[in-house]
Amino acid sequence: MTQNSISTMSVARAIATKDLRIEWRSKVLVNQVLPFAGIVMVLFAFALDNDGILQRVAPGLVWLAVLFSSLIIVQRTFAIESADNALDAIKVAGVSSAGVFLGKSVALAVQLLLFECVLVMLSLVLYQVQLSWGGAVLLVTVSVLANVGIATMGALYGGLGAAAKGRETLLPLLLLPAVAPVLIAATRATESAFGVSGATLGEGWPWVALLAVFGALFGFGGTLAFGVLTEE
């Protein structure tokens, strides 16, 4: 694998801004996937049909909606590449695969952050949860760190699905087990942020530390693995 003079960081920056600019112009995620996430939140209420339970499980429901949306967001982020065989062109140009991976991950993480903001606000309304300022700070930290884990694993397995002649059906099977630890930690921390089931803010921060560890491990592992998995 040749590495030309363009550094990994500039590649990452270029790809991240390209992806975000495409989304800003096309607004596909905002117009189609965000409503999907909203519907999921509403369907949870239909399925669970009990206000008391809804409030208690709201943290889990928010993160489940985030995870399900992430499947679509990841597929979208690689679909825009295969439309013009852009990924092949990038590979032929000898650009660092680590840069592609980091750029894709950053774009995914930013888009996921948007989703989490909207879904949390929705849960304030739909599930009647409360959020203090301290809880909000905790929640933002949780979201940023959880997104590192989800976005890096999403970029990794999404890249594999895209490289392997578009086998997108493989993505959920590979991604969801991988991000289960993130789901567990993020949900527990969010319970503290919302103050459900008697969880205090202090109990949430250890889970944040755990999320940071997951993010670091997944980021490191993903950077190493991405090049090999997306080879043709």
Add this chain to the structure above:
Amino acid sequence: MDHVSFIVGGYAITFVAVGAYVLRMFRQARKFNSAIAESDKPWR
């Protein structure tokens, strides 16, 4: 022995599953046998 059905069932499921897999594997082996000449097979 109480709960006989559960216990014997557990043993039976195990042996049937393994046996079915092994039979399928042998059938595949016979089907693919022609692919390599006898002398080239590293286990012969």
Add this chain to the structure above:
Amino acid sequence: MNRFRLLPSPLDTPTGTRASRGLGIVVLLGLVMLTLLGLFFTDEDVVQGSTVRLMYIHVPTAWVAYLAFIVTAITSAMYMWGKQHSLTFDRIAGASAEVGVIFMGLCLVTGSLWGRITWGTYWQWDPRLTTTAFLFVTYVGYLAVRDLGGSHQQRAKRSAVVALLAVLEIPLVHFSVVLWRSLHQEASVLQPNGDVTMDGLMLFSLLFGVAVFTSLFAWMVLHRQRVLMLADAIDDGGLEAALQERRNEAN
């Protein structure tokens, strides 16, 4: 040509050698012995009663499931970092994963049956069961990645990376689940192995079961990776081999 034909078809296979047939017979006898021990010769447990008999199958399947995972991980690493990138390691990894998935499934089923008798429920969210379920799903994913197509080396590289990622992911999942369940402060009695004081024969049967199943695992992987080699050769041989194969089927 090896003329050692002890068993008639369909128990005959071109992937067999004298040694593997010997191993196979030993395994078969061992399984028979284990069944006799488990169902008849051993006593019931003081606490668990007759349900302990399932342990002689359940514990070995769990052991083999984790062993298979380790074998797949190690052979994947040996493929990736070996100088020759030998496809044999890749095929052993694949064979081990296939056999591992079967034993993981059996582990979950037998554990579920045991739980039904002991606790009245088919499932408990204790860390070990949950991690085994995750291992199962992860391996199904690994096998799906092996089927993505492309050249043998591509398959080997991709699945090796996925297997090594699993080595990273499974401990993380287990750790998270342990933390998660510790919040609920479950009684430690609810372990799949329970509180069993084993007398000599029971302990022997358990260890014997582990030994027999390990041998069974080795025998299955041995044959399976030979079949995979034949299958790879069919791919390489292309049309001519396919025609030969069709002729074989017709006979």
